[in-house]
Amino acid sequence: MDWDKLRIFHAVADAGSLTHAGDKLNLSQSAVSRQIRALEESLGTTLFHRHARGLILTEQGELLFDATTAMAKRLEAAEARIKDSEEEVFGHLRVTTTLAFGTLWLAPRLSALYDKYPDLKIDLKLEERVLDLPMREADVAIRMKEPSQADLIRKRLMTVRLRAYASRDYLERAGTPEALSDLSHHRLISQSPDSSQVSAGARMIQQLLQHEPQSTLTVNNYFGVLQGVLNDLGIGVLPDYLTEEFPDLVRVLPEFESAEVPVFLAYPEELRHSRRIAAFRDFVQDEVIAHRKHLKQLGKL
Structure with missing residues (x-):
C-alpha cells in the first residue's frame, strides 16, 4: 500500500471529514478525495460511508484505521527518540497517573523539575483508567500496582497504605x-x-x-x-x-x-534511552527519597 495514501486516509478517518483533513494536510478537498478513491480501488473495498454530515468508517475502514493508528503511535515513539538530545532535555512528555496522586503528590513537586529543565513540556493525564503505554497513549506512568503490560521497563518507587x-x-x-x-x-x-x-x-x-x-x-x-x-x-x-x-x-x-500498595513507575522499552524519560524518572525517585526522609523526621514512618 502507498504510504502517502495511508497517511491521508488516517487524517480523514481521524477528522471524519475530507475538508478538515485537507486543512490539516494543506491539501484541497478534491485532492484528498482522489487519494481516498485511489486507495479504495487498490484495496478493492469501500473504506467510508458518505453522508451529508460527514464520513463514517466501514468495517474494512475500521480495520485499516486500527492499523494506521498503531503505525502513527510507533512513528511518534521513533520521533521522540530521534529528537531526544544527548545533552539536553526538552520537548513533550506525557505522564499518566491517578487523579489523587497526580493532583496531591506529583503536581505540587513539578516546580523542581521545571527549574532544572525549563524547556520541558509536560502533559499530565490524570485518570484511573490504565493507559496503554506500548500504544503511545502516554510516555510514562505512575500506577498503584505493578503494570501487567509486556515490553515495559518498571521501577518500584515506594509503598502506600x-x-x-x-x-x-x-x-x-x-x-x-x-x-x-x-x-x-x-x-x-x-x-x-x-x-x-x-x-x-x-x-x-x-x-x-x-x-x-x-x-x-x-x-x-x-x-x-x-x-x-x-x-x-x-x-x-x-x-x-x-x-x-x-x-x-x-x-x-x-x-x-x-x-501495602506498591507504587510503580513504568515506560515502554523503546523509550529506554529517552533523555526526557530519564530526567522525569530521576526527578521522581529523588522526590520519593526526600518525601520518605521528611516523614522519618516527622516520626510518621
Missing part, C-alpha cells in the same frame, strides 16, 4: 474514636464502592462499614475524600502520602490500616 484521618476541629466536636466499634458515632468518608480503586483500599472500607458508621459520604476519588475531611465532615480513608502535604490531618484508629 490507606489509613483513617480526621481534622482536629472534627475530633474536638465529635470525639476521637478509640476502637472500630466507635465508628457508630461518626461519619465515614470514603471512595464509592463502585469507583476505580486499589483492592487494598476497597477491602479496608468494607471492614470499616461492618462497624455501621452513623452516616457515610462516598466520593469517586481521594481528592473528594480529602476535601470532606479537611472541611470537618468526618473520618476519611486516605493514602498516607498526604500526611506531609496536609500536616493538620490527624490519624485515628492507628492500629487499623490497609495492606
